[in-house]
Amino acid sequence: KQEVTQIPAALSVPEGENLVLNCSFTDSAIYNLQWFRQDPGKGLTSLLLIQSSQREQTSGRLNASLDKSSGRSTLYIAASQPGDSATYLCAVRAAGNKLTFGGGTRVLVKP
C-alpha cells in the first residue's frame, strides 16, 4: 500500500528565504508525482507535474526534483514571498489513476 509522507508538517521563514519541502513515498512504482498548493478553505492548485521518467520540473520560482528509486521528491521555492503562504501537498499516481496524498506542509512566509 502506497504511503506518502511530507516533512516538515509546518514551516515558518522570513520573506526572501528559499523554501525546501520534502515528500517521500514507499512504493517507487509510480507514474507521476504532482505538487499542489491549497489555500485555507479553498481548492487545490496544481503547481508541477513530474513524470516518472523525469528528474525535475521548473516553473518560475518553483523547482521540483524526483528520485524515484529512493522514493523522494523535493519542492524548492526560491526567494519566498508572503503570498507563498499556503499548504503544499504532494501526491503520487500509481496504477489505477488514483492519487495518494501526503499530509501537507503548512508554510508561513513572514514579511
Add this chain to the structure above:
Amino acid sequence: NAGVMQNPRHLVRRRGQEARLRCSPMKGHSHVYWYRQLPEEGLKFMVYLQKENIIDESGMPKERFSAEFPKEGPSILRIQQVVRGDSAAYFCASSPETDNEQFFGPGTRLTVL
C-alpha cells in the same frame, strides 16, 4: 476554458438527510475523480469514473455513498442518511486521459448538523 466546477460550494444537512454533490469536469475531460478531506486529515481517494462507468470505487465507504457520471450532465456524488462524520470537504478532479495531471475543483464543504 472554465476549470472544474463544483456545486454547491457549501452544503448543510441534518442527520438522516441526503446530500448530492455535483461536479462538471473541464471541457474535453472524460475522467472524473472524487476525493474527501476530513477535518485535520489529508485528502483520500474515493472513486474514479468515466462516462457511464465506475472504474475504481475502492475508496468509497461500503454503505450510503454512491457516484455516477452519466452520458450527459455532471458527475454526482450522493450520500444517503448523512451522519456527523460525513462532514468534510469533497473535491472533484478531472483529466483528459488516464496518465495526465488531474485538475481540481474548488470543493464542496458539507456540514452535517
